[in-house]
Amino acid sequence: MTARPASAPQERRRTGRTPSTVAVRLEHVSKSFGTRKVLDDVSLEVRTGTAFVILGRSGTGKSVALRHIVGLMRPDAGRVFVGDDEVNTLEGAELSRVRKGIGFLFQNAALFDSITVGENVAFPLRRHTRLKDADIRARAREKLAAVGLAREYDKMPADLSGGMRKRAGLARALALDPALLLVDEPSAGLDPITADEIDQLLLDLKEGGGTTIVIVTHNIPSARQLGDELVMLHEGRIVARGTPDDLAGSDDPLVMAFMTSHNTG
């Protein structure tokens, strides 16, 4: 059993419906913390199989938007869809079912620090598949090898560098071959070379096809390289959207200032 959703014909046979071509949809989502409005009437659509980048300065609500998609936060107003499931209304087993199809790479990787790197990657497999122990270990090794960490299986997360932790986090996020991958600030806190390595892994994944990727970043080169479509958040609102070229050619002073900055994360 894996978390990858059924193919289109399978889904049609099972439900009689055509699977959604929109992987993620936010409809008029607003969220406040106290008196501070972090998301203000945000609407967006991520098409299945594309890489979608949410850009913006720190504190503009990018990560909050990502957390709404996986149901870690609930909107004060508006609706959040993953495929045809309205995530903000789901609980318990139904929410778990949706989450099994989503991989989440946290900003600081969020590896479970009491178990080895290999067991971190094996964790979702142990929880959600009926694979034998040997198969789970083999698959975890395979996922670690794909991010260049084949030899780190038995190391503890504390023994890894920042870049290695992030790669291990990516391996864990991909353990169940999710249809949707959410990535929070992939290059934050990393040197430019390590950040490029992470970007390359995401690019490989994108080119491999089949996985929809939503990336939150304030790294412009990374966003331009990875994104099929970009939105820019400012003070909780979407101020620009389009292809990387659309945003690069924007005459909005705010977008221009951001897109021409030399920030590399």
Next chain:
Amino acid sequence: MLDRAGRAVLERLAMAGDASLFALRATRALVTPPFEVRETVRQLYELGLRSAPLIAVSGLAVGVVLSMHTRASLERFGAESMIPAGLAIALVRETGPLTAGLLLSGRIGAGIGAELGAMRVTEQIDALEATAVDAFRYLVVTRVAACIVALPILTTLMNFAGMLGGFVAETAITGMTLTLYFERAFSLIDMTDYIPATLKTMVFGFVIASVSSYLGYTTSSGTEGVGRASTRAVVLSSILLIVTNVVLVRLIFFFFPEAAG
């Protein structure tokens, strides 16, 4: 100033309400599936078995000290032969359960508060949720269950270690044999002394684990918050444990009047 004091009181009340709801949620989850058996067993090892050396050593020391104090008192009445029985009653009925509870609220309370707090601020709890795992059941309910099971076992260990400590003190002074010592120790206690007093530590276990888990699970403000959660877990669970003990002793005397004799 009154305004500030009033706000502080309201905040404390709100926290008490939150913590009560948290404990209620844990209670409900304890008796409804799915059960995280594997993780509960792991916690039983981490929280229970790993606390055994602390309890055993402390029990020995408490036993030695209690025996010395008891001897000083009973010698005046020429009743030294009652020392083992007196010590056993004191340990089994109150000293063992309460001392074990307080020691464990220090060791386990601080551990749970710090561990869950660190997991919260490093997003590990969010990562569990995002991996489609019920973090509350996996982290909180397993610890509460493990503490409920571990406390009576560790209390029994404390009682025996205390009696053994008493024996060491006695044999050093009088040369009393182990057989005679334990014969005298068990001469005046029966199951009504042991069972209610030991089972009340299940409530201690629940209090320690749920208070510490609440403070760790709801930690904010980074590493400073983790330290605060850990300290408050020890302080609050110790205070609550002492207060709960008063209530439980009253209840035991009500339901088992012979335990008061």
